Amino acid sequence: MRPVTGQRTDPQRIKAARLIEAHPDWCITRLPDGSWHAVRRTPLAGALLGTYLETEVTADTADALDATLAADQLRTEFPDWEIIRTDRGHWWAVPNEAGRASKRARSSVDADTPDELRVALREAIRPTAPHHGRCTR
Numbered sequence: 001m002r003p004v005t006g007q008r009t010d011p012q013r014i015k016a017a018r019l020i021e022a023h024p025d026w027c028i029t030r031l032p033d034g035s036w037h038a039v040r041r042t043p044l045a046g047a048l049l050g051t052y053l054e055t056e057v058t059a060d061t062a063d064a065l066d067a068t069l070a071a072d073q074l075r076t077e078f079p080d081w082e083i084i085r086t087d088r089g090h091w092w093a094v095p096n097e098a099g100r101a102s103k104r105a106r107s108s109v110d111a112d113t114p115d116e117l118r119v120a121l122r123e124a125i126r127p128t129a130p131h132h133g134r135c136t137r
Contacts, residue, residue, distance in 0.1 A: 015062040023069045031058075036065040070114035078121050081109075091117040093124075 012030060019028045019036070026038040036059050041052040057072075059065035067085055074083045080099030084092040093109045109124050111117035 012062075019062055019066055019069075022066065023073070026057075026069060028065070030062075035060050036062055038065060038069060067114075074114060074118060074121070077118070078125070080125075081121060083117070093117060093121055 016028065016030055019038075020026075023038070026040045028036065028038045031037050038057045040055045042055070044051045044053055055072075057065065057068050059068055067089075071083045071085055074093070075081075078093065080096060081093040082096050084094070086092070089112075091111045091114060094107070109117065109120040111120050
């Protein structure tokens with residue numbers, strides 16, 4: 001979003017544009033009271049055509065909504081992990097029951113951002129090659 005020369009840029013519109021770009025599956029709006037609202041409609045597999053699961057999220061700030069939607073995205077991408085964001089903004093993932101049953105997962109993964117956590121989780125679940133003794137050339 002590029003402002004026209006001499007035109008002031010509304011910070012709330014910039015935040016909204018960034019949220020919409022980062023979370024394209026969600027319909028994001030700023031409510032009159034200043035809070036933020038997001039809705040996602042997911043078609044239900046095997047259900048009647050036009051049947052959806054609707055998920056709604058409301059947050060006081062754009063940053064809080066962004067964190068909530070990022071956590072939801074990580075939970076969808078890594079269903080065998082519990083995703084946690086601390087009150088200081090640090091991100092953690094620990095294997096849930098299904099993750100522990102796979103025995104491939106480490107005990108926990110942490111990062112400073114959701115994107116860093118995604119990279120760490122991909123590394124944590126990457127299968128390792130079996131070791132067959134000494135390597136020969």
